[in-house]
Amino acid sequence: DFFGLGNGFANSYQSALFSASTQHNNQMCYDENGRSRHVGTALNCYAPMPFRKRAVVELINESEEPHQKWFYIDYETFEDGWDDELGYFHAEFRRANPFGGWGGDLAINTAEVDIPCKERFAWTNNYVILETRGRGQYIGCNLSVANLCGGWWGEGDDMIWVDGYKWPPDLHGTGSEDYLGHAWGMQPNAFWRNGSSVFEGHTGGYRGAGGYQTSYVFHLENPIYFRREIKVTIEAGHGNHLRNDYSSTAYWYAAEPVPVKAPPPVRQRRPVLRDANGVWLIDPESQCPGPEVRLTHEILAASPAVAEALQPAKSVTLEVPRLPARLPLGSVRRALGAKKAQSIRANGRVLGRVRLGVSGDRLALVAEVRDRKPKRVEPNFWEGSAVELFVAPGANAMPGQVVFLPASGKRRGEARLYRQASRLVDAPGVEWEIRTMAGGYSLITLVPFAILGVEAGRGTFLVEVALTVPGAKGVVWRGGIASAATQAWNSARRFARATVSGSGA
Incomplete structure (x- = not known):
């Protein structure tokens, strides 16, 4: 996930901050019985990571099997010391499996899911990509979806709040694919600043039976600065109605080191698998569900078609x-x-x-x-x-x-x-x-x-x-x-x- 490939997939792609190369494109590193399998992949990160005195890079093997790793790290030192304009690189993984949508069995782009997602309802219930305090700049993320509900997963606006809550948020997009630099859904394109590192249509699904998608976007020429705090969110469907498996990695620089959210236990980081028919194999013990989204009386009163659909x-x-x-x-x-x-x-x-x-x-x-x-x-x-x-x-x-x-x-x-x-x-x-x-x-x-x-x-x-x-x-x-x-x-x-x-x- 750190290198931009979610749901245990191997694939080749190139971007400004990360690249990957493999002979086994669009293959999962697990079989349908959940056993890991070797899918050799080169994973590369080019994000600058400034440090004042020392840097430590650790790879922790939490599996039950030994792993051989080849690695290469480039660094340079400066004679004139630390520059106050530099920041410490941070990355944070989050997951909601499944996201607690209020109507995952309802079809997208219909009156039955058309609710106003705004104000405190959006602030409280959107999928959170990043929430942190301090001074820094947000430079992007990757977002992975195991599309358990099927159909189009991306009818959800990005909403980013800088330095506290207000309405409207400081940045408010028009849909998931728009935030991720695509249009009319996602395409199998991996560009320098945005794209699909894993395209759902290459994993046995797209706009019908659900598959796996990993998308990324980088704010390099357009970083999002914050002085006190930032909250980066995205809707999971119309007003957060979907119940898909969402996971993400956020990247940012901070003026001073700050804590990151601890990842779930290793079993709850494993991907949701499918059988030979493409049917999702749901393992309750491997889930790390997000909070349940509850519609308010005001929303239901303003959306009679939704209220009727939920009865x-x-x-x-x-x-x-x-x-x-x-x-x-x-x-x-x-x-x-x-x-x-x-x-x-x-x-x-x-x-x-x-x-x-x-x-x-x-x-x-x-x-x-x-x-x-x-x-x-x-x-x-x-x-x-x-x-x-x-x-x-x-x-x-x-x-x-x-x-x-x-x-x-x-x-x-x-x-x-x-x-x-x-x-x-x-x-x-x-x-x-x-x-x-x-x-x-x-x-x-x-x-x-x-x-x-x-x-x-x-x-x-x-x-x-x-x-x-x-x-x-x-x-x-x-x-x-x-x-x-x-x-x-x-x-x-x-x-x-x-x-x-x-x-x-």
Whole structure:
């Protein structure tokens, strides 16, 4: 992290203060089981570090394995003594894993997260890159994100206060990528004063499934001076709504040596890993969570769409029957035939009916969809014909998702599995079939709870079934069991609560 590479990644890049070179670009120094692996990398720092009498450089090995290091240090001495215009170089690492955002399951750039982040709310809740006292100059930072929420992580303004609180702050930017010297998101560019030392798009994610990003910015020709204190912060999403893993290293010069914040224990500095499908492997014992962000009554009153999004959906409770444990796919329709169907509507129009059941460690679904001419739209399948099944163990969990696409023209029907916005490439198979019926098509499926991220045998879980039916002139009808169509379908807050009943005999 000190050398500008976060989340345990090796990569080659060059900047004014740091550079790195490796034959193993965009590779993590850990395997998916958390075992460290050797990824040889040259790490170089060119930041001047003035000292009056002596300098000590220590590398402390806190791992359980020996490490060989080759190092080279250049220094020069001055005959005319210390210059009072010089300062002592400082660097400080911080981490919030995860950041305590108030709505990490809500989509960015929507009315559901659009709150005013200002005054004391911003001062108290923004992610803190640096907070220190004394006289000096801030010269920049690197910022690393493990994008647990998926989508775009950077809708957050930088806010820097010099010599105490005031509103507006002394420097107030317009978005994370703008502060980091890029625009319309981050790009795979590493420039002299700003850029991406690790680009998310080269780590298996970007604007969809989340990956890893490290960005940096240096204030060299434009240092930020402070006389008494400084607080450098950035929003984590709109008004701090995201719950990603943030870490940073701040760099500054101080007139006199000052304490730096102690880094977390070594286990809490390890990166969040992913499995072969790109699904995040959350280890609670390795987390060092940031403070929880709480919205005030004044903010909620000024943001009705946010207040409405944070409320549970209309109370929908489903009694889901327990079916025979080894029910074959061909018997699902008959087993659920007499059970109550849930009607799904959009703007008063009936899109179809669905029935749910539990067969052992699988969720059974029968959907009858009023879609006479199924249509496939790529890459945005939700603009065409689709049945989407979402299941989560609780309101704060990212749901598992299965998308069923009916045959259209020469294209065969398809089932797609998703977890945490990542499309799974080697997940266990789902049993399913789609048949035409009068006025539309029907879907029958058995989905293992395991691939949905839900423990089999649970008596309750959260579920949503969304139907998408394209109409004339580009109109798309979309609705679910418990909620109207929103842009935040990854939010389990709006799902129905399913209670499993019966013996399954």
